[in-house]
Amino acid sequence: MTAHTLIRESLLDAAAVVLPVRCAGCGRPDRSLCDACLEAVRPAARVHDARGVPVCSALPYEGVARRVLLAYKDGGRVDVARALGRALRGAIAEAQRQAPAVGERSALLPVLIPSTRAAWRRRGYHPTRSVLARAHILVPPLWRALRLSRQTADQAGLSADERSGNRDGSMVASRRLAGRECLIVDDIVTSGATVAEAARAIRVAGGRVVGAAAIARTPRRSSAGAEATLR
Incomplete structure (x- = not known):
């Protein structure tokens, strides 16, 4: 995290304490997240396959979780990053437990999906990296372990085939x-197009992809039966 990013996030965190706020999940006044919405973003890890990569996600991307994530990523609500960090920590812990044992295993190395230049200019920080910093996991990620060899379009609004072509x-x-x-x-x-492309790049570089972890997963109704809920 750069000094500019750290200063910006510190100022936003301070402003959230001093200025009146509304719950990012439901709009209730004077709460960053009310008790009900805080409970709604408590992690309940689910594992599913994303193009051959097992992915542990903490939350379904709908309802309160969707509103909170949108407020964080596009509304400047960095005051909810701690709650999202708790969710991401739950997904990472479950991914660690689900990983196949190979000899004596140490903690897995987190590898962050990179932001596009356009997203970085718009936000001024890497949202997943900031949440990960608040997840308090033992192993820090390697900065720029993954980078974009070309700039891609925003995945939002693209079909599954378009997402794949956009990331390949x-x-x-x-x-x-x-x-x-x-x-x-x-x-x-x-x-899963982004995860699959990241896995391909890591394998080309000689790394071993054990799985992936995410704060949330967009529900796919057709595959609901194949999804396992882990409590």
């Missing part, structure tokens, strides 16, 4: 990942 061949992984057991980390998983 768009990432390059650092050789520092060679021989490492990696856990891809993202905020929201929809079609």
